[in-house]
Amino acid sequence: MSLTVVGSIAFDAVRTPFGERERMLGGAAVHFSLGASFFDEIRVVGPVGDDFGEAEYAVLHGRGINTDDIEHVPGGKTFFWSGVYSEDLNSRETLATDLNVFETFEPKLSDASRACDVLFLANIVPDLQIGVREQCEKARFVALDSMDLWINIARESLDRAISMVDCVILNDEELEQLTGKPNALTAAREVLSWGPTAVVAKQGKYGAALITQEGFFALPAFPMEAVVDPTGAGDSFAGGFVGYVAAHPDEEVDHALLCRAMAYGTAIASYNVQEFGTERVARLEPYEVSARVADLQRMTRFDDTPLALRA
């Protein structure tokens, strides 16, 4: 089986209270791939320019990620994003977004990528998400990310894309904006009525919630003394979450399985933010992922000792 991801491959420049990097590997498809690489064979589809070289491929190959469908655009430059995080890391200011080769990106999937069992459509133009989704006819589970920009300027296409996937992963504010509902729960239930069977509401430092027809599940973020760089946390989460589904080809993708997937996504995202960019996840070991999932279970479990309450 295999998992295909389509999205941005980037260089990021970031400054946080803990330091800065002038040029580090990033992009949604990269963070997703690294996170998902613990679970299945990953094929990453996205464009890069002449500045994307051996060092960057080495990070992906170091985690066994198949890069055959990374499209090198001769004479082009790789997508570049630059931003500064606030002191408490809860907000960030974008200083530059140079789309470069990403501006004219048209995903070209090899037969192998098209034959994927599971597909993740990272945050790109909804029409491209639709095109990719239509090519991957055999995918038994498709998840999608998006952003406020597409809600604002490509609403019809986004609605159509959402109707074609199994799972939508957005943050609380995006869900509320998308649906006009006052909270993430009602927003997620609205999205479920459009076709998907699962919605993940990301809540930043507070964790994430899963809403399906079967129920509601919530998991806090792993508690951290210090978040060094939040860049890519959401995509790392999606990598662990969707990757976990891909690792269970013979199981029905039901609520219980997605709850477990949430734990793996949360665990991997927590490592992502401990260092800049891909630095921590690139050298993450399987036992570290498992240990953090076990920790998360301990940190959220309480006994249900029956208690006679006073009437």
Next chain:
Amino acid sequence: MSLTVVGSIAFDAVRTPFGERERMLGGAAVHFSLGASFFDEIRVVGPVGDDFGEAEYAVLHGRGINTDDIEHVPGGKTFFWSGVYSEDLNSRETLATDLNVFETFEPKLSDASRACDVLFLANIVPDLQIGVREQCEKARFVALDSMDLWINIARESLDRAISMVDCVILNDEELEQLTGKPNALTAAREVLSWGPTAVVAKQGKYGAALITQEGFFALPAFPMEAVVDPTGAGDSFAGGFVGYVAAHPDEEVDHALLCRAMAYGTAIASYNVQEFGTERVARLEPYEVSARVADLQRMTRFDDTPLALRA
């Protein structure tokens, strides 16, 4: 055994997107008492004016709360708070705070109130909290709430009060302000170094976290399609949380017990916000509390099926 609470008894006027009330029973000690009344005999200590009558006492007596130490100040008026909540209920604007009889409040505890097994110091002047704490020598578990005002203008007294209690219950922002730490986890650990053995970090719609020397625990808020009125949610939570401790006089107050207490606090707070003021909790039934705790357990539990991850 018994649980004593000292704090405000009030009339509130609130407007939320779901409606308004011009005068409803409120105050930290009232919301706490109602929440805690499912667990132990509650004695409430606080001042009221001539406008506090049979209807208000009836709400408290309806839940078996002992009101002997409610101090009636002849010729006085009960504490009055008025506020308007934002559309998304995440913020509120205070329109009026008339301290009235609360301005000169000096807690007078009967022997029975002083003999309490468990004590909750609701948000009042820290010097009064210290005085009450010193009177309740036998209390085996004492918890305290506070607010930004006291951090700003009565810092030394607040520090001393905190050093005298077992548990501090504050929201994330208050913990960060109190300690100068960038996040609730490091802030809570700092507070633990001052004497308390437990800190609860309240996170509003995202739930609450518990930090002790033994570990970290987090619980989401119960998912609600509609929050009608958040007034008193934090005090209802504290009532369920501290009440649960009071209901277990023969058990050590360890991390595991406080995790279970978090579930009861969360359950009761979730009912509080379903209607205005005390309306919902005043007619809450024990089976409804138990049912919601069981729901919370389902909504946070995931299996830990071992999985071989890819190196």
